[in-house]
Structures are given as C-alpha cells and as structure tokens.
Amino acid sequence: MKSRVISLYSAMLNTHYGLSAGKYYYIKKKQRLWEPLVIVASMGWLLVLAVWFAWMLTEQLFLGGLAFGQPHLALISGTLIVSVLGLFFGFFNVLSTFYFSNDLSILLAWPLRSWEILLAKLGVIVTGQYILNALFLLPIGIRYGLLARVGVGYVVSAFVVFLVLPVIPLVIASALSVVLMRLVNLSRYRDKLTLIGGILLLVIVFGGTYWLQQNVGTDDPSVLLEQLLSQADGLVKAVGRVFPPSVWAAQAMAYAHTSQGWINLLYLVASSALGLIVLYVLGEKVFLQGVIAGLEGSRGGKRRKKVVLEHVERGAFLTLLSTERKLFVRDPNFALNGLIGYVLLPVMALLPLFGQNLEGNPFEQLNFGEMDPLLVMGGISLFFMVMIAMSMIPSTTFSREGRYLWIVRTLPLSIGQIIRPRVAAAQVVNTVGCVLGLLPLSYLFGWGVLEVGFGIVFGLLLSSVVAYLLVILDLSRPMLNWINPIKAVKSNFNSIVGMFGTMVIAFLLGALFFLNARTATLWLIPLELLLVTGILGGLAWFLTRNVAPKLWAKI
Amino acid sequence: MIRLQGVSKRYKGASTYAVRDLDLEVRPGEIFGFLGPNGAGKTTTIKMIVGLLKADQGKVLVNGHDLTLDPIAAKRSMGYVPDKPDLYPRLTGLEYLNLIGDVYGVDGPTRSKRLAHYLEMFQLTEAVGDLIQSFSRGMQQKLALTGALLHAPALFILDEPMVGLDPKSSHLFKEIMREHVKQGNTVFFSTHVLEVAEQLCNRVGIIKQGELIACGTMEELRTGRDRDGSSLEKLFLELTDEGGSYEE
Numbered sequence: 001m002k003s004r005v006i007s008l009y010s011a012m013l014n015t016h017y018g019l020s021a022g023k024y025y026y027i028k029k030k031q032r033l034w035e036p037l038v039i040v041a042s043m044g045w046l047l048v049l050a051v052w053f054a055w056m057l058t059e060q061l062f063l064g065g066l067a068f069g070q071p072h073l074a075l076i077s078g079t080l081i082v083s084v085l086g087l088f089f090g091f092f093n094v095l096s097t098f099y100f101s102n103d104l105s106i107l108l109a110w111p112l113r114s115w116e117i118l119l120a121k122l123g124v125i126v127t128g129q130y131i132l133n134a135l136f137l138l139p140i141g142i143r144y145g146l147l148a149r150v151g152v153g154y155v156v157s158a159f160v161v162f163l164v165l166p167v168i169p170l171v172i173a174s175a176l177s178v179v180l181m182r183l184v185n186l187s188r189y190r191d192k193l194t195l196i197g198g199i200l201l202l203v204i205v206f207g208g209t210y211w212l213q214q215n216v217g218t219d220d221p222s223v224l225l226e227q228l229l230s231q232a233d234g235l236v237k238a239v240g241r242v243f244p245p246s247v248w249a250a251q252a253m254a255y256a257h258t259s260q261g262w263i264n265l266l267y268l269v270a271s272s273a274l275g276l277i278v279l280y281v282l283g284e285k286v287f288l289q290g291v292i293a294g295l296e297g298s299r300g301g302k303r304r305k306k307v308v309l310e311h312v313e314r315g316a317f318l319t320l321l322s323t324e325r326k327l328f329v330r331d332p333n334f335a336l337n338g339l340i341g342y343v344l345l346p347v348m349a350l351l352p353l354f355g356q357n358l359e360g361n362p363f364e365q366l367n368f369g370e371m372d373p374l375l376v377m378g379g380i381s382l383f384f385m386v387m388i389a390m391s392m393i394p395s396t397t398f399s400r401e402g403r404y405l406w407i408v409r410t411l412p413l414s415i416g417q418i419i420r421p422r423v424a425a426a427q428v429v430n431t432v433g434c435v436l437g438l439l440p441l442s443y444l445f446g447w448g449v450l451e452v453g454f455g456i457v458f459g460l461l462l463s464s465v466v467a468y469l470l471v472i473l474d475l476s477r478p479m480l481n482w483i484n485p486i487k488a489v490k491s492n493f494n495s496i497v498g499m500f501g502t503m504v505i506a507f508l509l510g511a512l513f514f515l516n517a518r519t520a521t522l523w524l525i526p527l528e529l530l531l532v533t534g535i536l537g538g539l540a541w542f543l544t545r546n547v548a549p550k551l552w553a554k555i
Numbered sequence: 556m557i558r559l560q561g562v563s564k565r566y567k568g569a570s571t572y573a574v575r576d577l578d579l580e581v582r583p584g585e586i587f588g589f590l591g592p593n594g595a596g597k598t599t600t601i602k603m604i605v606g607l608l609k610a611d612q613g614k615v616l617v618n619g620h621d622l623t624l625d626p627i628a629a630k631r632s633m634g635y636v637p638d639k640p641d642l643y644p645r646l647t648g649l650e651y652l653n654l655i656g657d658v659y660g661v662d663g664p665t666r667s668k669r670l671a672h673y674l675e676m677f678q679l680t681e682a683v684g685d686l687i688q689s690f691s692r693g694m695q696q697k698l699a700l701t702g703a704l705l706h707a708p709a710l711f712i713l714d715e716p717m718v719g720l721d722p723k724s725s726h727l728f729k730e731i732m733r734e735h736v737k738q739g740n741t742v743f744f745s746t747h748v749l750e751v752a753e754q755l756c757n758r759v760g761i762i763k764q765g766e767l768i769a770c771g772t773m774e775e776l777r778t779g780r781d782r783d784g785s786s787l788e789k790l791f792l793e794l795t796d797e798g799g800s801y802e803e
C-alpha cells in the first residue's frame with residue numbers, strides 16, 4: 001500500500017502542474033498533440049539559455065575570482081541566485097498553496113493528520129524549487145568542478161548542498177507570508193494590501209542593496225564592488241552578511257577536502273534542520289490553525305459599514321475596464337501568477353551587478369550604463385511587449401471568465417466593445433508594473449529621461465497591439481470549464497502560446513536592433529518599432545472586424 | 556415578443572436533438588410559462604433566446620429583432636436570470652449592479668430608485684456592499700434578478716426561478732413577475748412544477764424531449780389533447796407533486 005503522504009503528494013503535484021489533464025489529452029486521447037510540442041520547444045529554448053548562461057558565468061567568475069584568491073565566487077553567485085529565486089517563488093507558492101488554495105477545507109475533513117497534509121504540500125513546493133535549482137546549480141557545479149579539478153569530496157558535499165539549499169529560503173518566505181497575511185487579514189483593504197505586499201518585497205530587496213552600500217560608505221555600485229574586491233574576502237563577507245547560507249554552501253563545496261569545508265557543510269545542514277523545525281511549527285500552528293479559523297467565517301466580529309447606494313455613472317468602456325482589472329487583481333490565483341514577472345525581472349536584472357567590474361565579466365560587454373539611447377529605447381519597448389504577454393492578462397481574459405462568461409455574453413455589446421476594455425485593463429496593469437520596475441533600473445544605469453520616455457511611448461503602442469492579438473487568441477479557443485481558477489491561467493495553453501509568440505517577435509526585433517548596432521544604423525530603431533506596430537495593429541484591426549464576431553457567436 | 560420558428564439544437568457529440576423544430580410565440584404583456592420535466596430542453600431553448608447558444612436551424616426573433624442578425628438590439632430589450640446564478644464572486648453586489656447599470660446606460664437617479672426598491676424588497680441593502688462570494692445561493696439569485704430588472708427590460712426571462720428559494724422569497728419572485736407585466740412588459744419563465752405555472756401564467760407551453768407538445772391557456776390544455784392525440788393527463792401528473800417523479 002502506498003503511503004498516504006505519498007499519494008497525497010502525487011495527487012497535489014498532479015493538480016499543481018496539470019499533469020493528469022495533460023496525460024488525458026495527449027497520451028490517452030492522442031488529441032492536441034501539437035500543444036506539448038510547443039511547450040517542449042519553448043521550455044527547451046529557455047532551458048538551453050539558462051544552462052548556457054550559468055556555464056559562461058561560471059567560467060568568467062572562476063577566472064575573475066582566481067585573480068584575487070576567490071575562485072569559488074562562481075559557487076557563491078550560483079547559490080545566491082537560486083536562494084533569491086527560491087525566496088521569491090517560495091513566497092508566492094506558500095501564499096497560493098496555503099492561503100489561497102481551495103482544497104484545504106476538503107483535506108481537513110478527511111481522516112488525515114495535519115502533518116501529512118503539511119508534508120505533502122511542502123513537498124510540492126520543494127519539488128518545484130529542486131527543478132529550478134537544478135537548472136542553475138548543475139551547470140555551475142559541473143563547470144566549476146571541471147575548472148578546479150575537484151575530487152570525490154566535492155561531489156559528495158555538492159550533493160548535500162543541493163538537497164538542503166531550498167530549505168532556508170523557504171523558511172524565510174513562509175515567515176514573510178505569515179507576516180503579510182496577518183497584516184492583510186487585519187485590514188479592510190485586503191486586495192490592495194496583497195498587491196502592496198508584493199511590491200514591499202521588491203522594496204526590501206532594493207533596500208537591502210542600499211543598506212549594503214551605506215555600510216560600505218558609497219552608493220556607486222562600481223566603486224563599492226571595487227572596494228569590496230580589493231579587500232581579501234571582501235565580497236564573500238558582504239554576501240555573507242546578507243545571506244550567510246549561500247556562503248556556507250559555496251565554501252562547503254570549494255573546500256570539500258579540508259576541515260573548513262566540513263565545518264561549513266555542518267553549518268548549512270544544521271541551520272537547515274533548524275529551519276525545517278521552524279517550518280513545521282509555522283505550518284502546524286499558523287497555516288492549518290489559521291485555515292480552520294478562516295473557515296469559520298472571515299467576516300467574524302467586523303462590523304459592516306452601512307452601504308450607501310451611491311455610484312459614479314460611467315460609460316460601458318470604463319466600467320468594463322475597471323471590472324476586468326478588479327477581477328484579475330482580486331483573485332490571488334490570477335494576480336500571483338500574472339504579476340510575479342513584474343517583480344522578478346528587474347530583480348534578476350540587478351543580481352548580476354554583484355559581479356560587475358570583475359575582469360572579463362560577461363556583463364561588462366553589455367554595459368547597460370553606456371548603451372546608446374536608441375538601443376535603450378528599443379529595449380524598453382520590447383520589455384513592455386514581453387511583459388504584457390508574461391502577465392497573461394490579455395491571453396486568458398475570456399478563459400478567466402469561465403462559467404461567469406454568460407454575464408458578458410448577454411450584455412448588449414459588440415465584440416469590439418468587449419475586446420477594447422480588456423486590452424486597456426491589461427495595459428493599465430502592465431504600465432504600472434513595467435514603470436515600477438523600470439524606474440530603479442533607469443536610475444541605476446543613469447538612463448536619460450528622453451530615452452526612457454520614448455521607450456515607454458513606443459512600448460505602450462507595441463504592447464497594445466500585441467495585447468489586442470492575445471485577446472483575440474484567447475477568444476478563438478477559451479478554456480472555460482475550470483473549477484479551480486488557477487487552471488484558467490496556469491494550465492491554459494493560450495497563455496503559453498501567447499508568451500512564446502511574443503518572445504519570438506521580441507527575439508526577432510532584438511536581433512534587428514543588434515544588426516542596427518553593428519551597421520551603425522541605430523536611427524532606424526524607432527521606424528522599425530513603428531513598422532512592426534503598424535503591421536500587428538493592421539492584423540488586429542482586420543481580425544476584430546472579420547473574425548472576432550464569428551468567434552464570439554460560436555463560443 | 557418572442558417568436559421561435561422551426562428552432563432546433565443538437566449539442567456537439569449528442570445523438571439526439573435537445574430541442575427539435577420548435578415553433579413558439581409569446582405575446583406582449585403576458586406571463587408565459589415554459590413547462591416540462593427535467594432534461595426536456597427548457598434551458599437549451601432559453602439560452603437560444605438570450606443569445607448564449609446558437610440555434611442549428613430556425614429563427615429566433617425577440618421584440619422584432621433577429622438574434623443572429625441584430626443580437627445587440629435583441630439583447631438590449633431583455634433581462635435574463637439563469638438557472639444557476641453564477642455571478643463574479645470577487646465583485647461586491649453593488650459593483651456588479653453598477654456594471655450592469657453602466658452597460659445598459661441606466662441613468663443615476665433611475666438606478667438609485669430601482670436599486671433601493673429591489674434591494675429593500677429582498678433585504679439585500681445591508682449585504683450588497685460585500686463580495687458576492689459571501690452570498691448564499693438565494694441571495695445570489697436575488698442579486699441576479701435585481702441586475703436583470705435594473706434596465707426595466709421589455710422582456711424578462713427566468714430559468715427555473717423558484718428552485719432553491721424559501722417560501723417567502725418565491726412569493727416575492729411571483730409578485731415581481733406580476734408587477735413587471737402590469738407595467739406593460741412581458742415575462743417568460745421555465746419551470747418543472749405545474750403548480751407554479753397554474754398560479755401565474757396567462758398561457759403555457761409544454762415541452763418534452765425537445766418538442767413542444769402543447770401550448771395554450773391552462774383551461775385549453777386541461778381539456779385538450781396533445782399533438783399525437785394522447786391525453787395530457789399523464790404528463791401533468793409528472794409535473795405535479797402527486798406524480799412523485801420530480802425531485803428538488
């Protein structure tokens with residue numbers, strides 16, 4: 001007999017990643033076989049990119065670090081990157097598995113012990129983290145191992161490090177989400193606080209960087225890093241102060257053959273074990289008890305405000321726009337999945353700064369600070385376009401309606417009147433998200449107001465027509481028969497196709513810009529942006545007039 | 556008000572028609588009851604009238620507008636309450652009602668007056684500021700009804716409106732239907748309970764296995780025979796409590 005925890009775990013893993021649904025369609029019914037092909041193609045592409053990136057980074061950092069006696073700089077960067085990523089994904093995963101999932105009320109009614117539920121749920125989260133870690137750590141570990149000509153000790157300690165590394169970020173993420181939910185639950189402004197919490201996390205990260213700079217006494221990152229590097233062990237200490245486990249992990253691997261290595265490994269394992277206990281207590285005392293308390297009715301003692309039947313009269317466009325935005329932001333299943341990109345991308349862009357000013361640093365070649373303004377502008381436009389697809393707001397707009405679609409379908413509106421506010425709502429969220437991420441980057445790299453401003457304008461145009469096409473894509477085959485809302489975004493094929501298609505356009509445009517840079521024809525970039533916007537806009541216009549009405553009548 | 560001409564619908568993959576060659580006329584100013592046992596094709600017919608389903612064959616006219624040629628004009632003259640009131644759980648009741656008011660262009664003073672009237676009647680005035688997900692099923696049904704009446708539609712369509720309502724609410728619903736007709740409008744509703752139709756309707760149509768087998772006033776039907784000549788008595792038995800064959 002399979003253990004209850006294991007079968008619970010595999011059932012949850014199934015629903016979390018839509019495995020059963022996939023198996024049913026692709027293997028059993030042999031239907032829609034081209035879908036997995038596209039998924040594999042787009043995922044494979046990302047995979048190759050990530051592995052290649054980690055491989056090259058390791059090489060550069062190894063050589064750079066060797067110059068001042070810190071060859072394991074690559075390992076520190078790797079463990080730090082996966083820890084930060086783990087922190088972010090952990091935060092969102094904990095929120096969606098423990099606070100926003102609707103299966104807890106069912107599970108609690110079954111004859112299961114609370115630790116069994118907890119273990120299975122944490123197992124699902126940790127599985128995701130292992131996959132993510134493997135993506136980065138394996139190539140880094142292997143490349144480093146080859147470069148440093150390591151022995152068996154390295155392999156053993158690397159294996160242990162890999163196993164325990166996700167624990168501590170997960171503990172921190174859980175603690176953060178507990179704090180956040182406590183705050184949110186106390187307040188009347190739940191929706192807003194959930195959003196603010198996400199942004200707060202961003203601020204914490206930036207604040208951390210700032211604090212680091214203050215502590216060393218300068219706010220110029222290049223001077224800061226020079227200072228750090230000029231001192232022996234400087235960078236290691238700096239990182240160690242922010243997040244010690246990543247240094248322990250790196251040193252455990254690098255000095256695997258010495259007692260120093262074993263001590264570091266011991267630190268890491270011991271602190272992770274402690275973390276596991278904290279995690280268990282949090283889970284038992286806070287998550288499950290909290291859910292039980294929540295089931296008794298969240299309105300509890302709160303007094304209801306007297307409702308005034310007041311309203312602002314608005315046109316159909318504005319009211320549909322605000323409804324679409326509210327419905328997206330208020331459902332954590334939609335919001336967490338859609339908005340995570342806006343937080344994650346700028347942070348990931350900032351991370352490599354840790355390695356700047358090293359000899360032969362690959363990022364030096366990119367040299368964001370001294371990029372041509374036209375190139376910056378083009379890049380920002382592409383950023384807007386890619387992010388609107390990543391947000392999944394336009395590409396799942398009808399799917400997210402699910403069984404509520406009858407409301408819109410019985411309204412006396414043309415399909416054009418229904419599409420436009422949806423594009424606008426996606427654009428509102430996208431603009432806020434992109435600008436929030438863009439501001440710190442622009443400040444850091446010293447980009448001018450003009451190039452950023454024009455980048456935003458072109459980005460708005462380009463992302464609007466792309467959003468239009470994505471809405472029509474979702475209209476053509478909406479996924480309406482979900483029960484768990486997370487299905488409408490996560491297992492929705494339209495969002496994947498939309499992202500992939502947009503990436504391809506971004507990739508082509510990016511290649512074009514690169515060509516422009518090579519041939520000194522950067523002035524062409526605005527024209528190219530306008531041209532692509534025009535072509536895609538024409539396509540959107542044509543489809544709305546001639547195809548969308550038929551699709552709408554057919555649903 | 557409603558005119559169906561030779562309307563048929565077969566669901567994708569189904570072997571039989573859900574609705575077959577249906578002719579039906581609902582006259583302005585009447586309460587029309589659409590009667591039939593579970594699975595007879597009532598919901599399918601209503602969905603074709605309100606534009607949620609496309610008829611395979613035949614014509615659907617509402618207020619003179621063809622539903623395939625001019626759906627927007629047709630929809631503008633209707634208010635619809637579905638059998639399952641699935642309303643956006645993450646909007647508040649008031650947000651939902653204002654969405655409807657804005658889309659149908661109901662002006663401010665009129666909107667306030669109608670909202671106050673219906674919400675008071677349904678005792679929803681307190682709860683209307685809460686998220687719909689905290690509403691009970693009956694409350695959601697009342698909210699859907701309020702939304703459907705907000706633009707005072709010439710044609711009011713309800714799919715099995717009495718299911719799941721307490722006696723007081725179902726009395727209210729009946730009152731509202733009568734009131735709506737008194738103001739010169741038309742009401743079309745489906746039910747599987749004969750009693751409800753008897754109390755309310757000027758005329759009824761009876762549908763079974765997708766085909767209209769009788770149509771007329773209660774009196775005409777009681778004494779009459781259906782299309783293939785057999786007595787309607789057996790069918791009526793199915794549709795009344797005493798028949799014992801209906802659930803809910």
Ligand SMILES: Nc1ncnc2c1ncn2[C@@H]1O[C@H](COP(=O)(O)OP(=O)(O)O)[C@@H](O)[C@H]1O
Nearest residue numbers: 566569573591592593594595596597598599600
């Ligand atoms: N979405 C659907 N797909 C396939 N068959 C359906 C669907 N909805 C209803 N049916 C079938 O159509 C027939 C009529 O159903 P319905 O109109 O819902 O009946 P009623 O509302 O009178 O109870 C039934 O046989 C039912 O099984």
Ligand SMILES: [Mg+2]
Nearest residue numbers: 597598638715
């Ligand atoms: Mg029905």
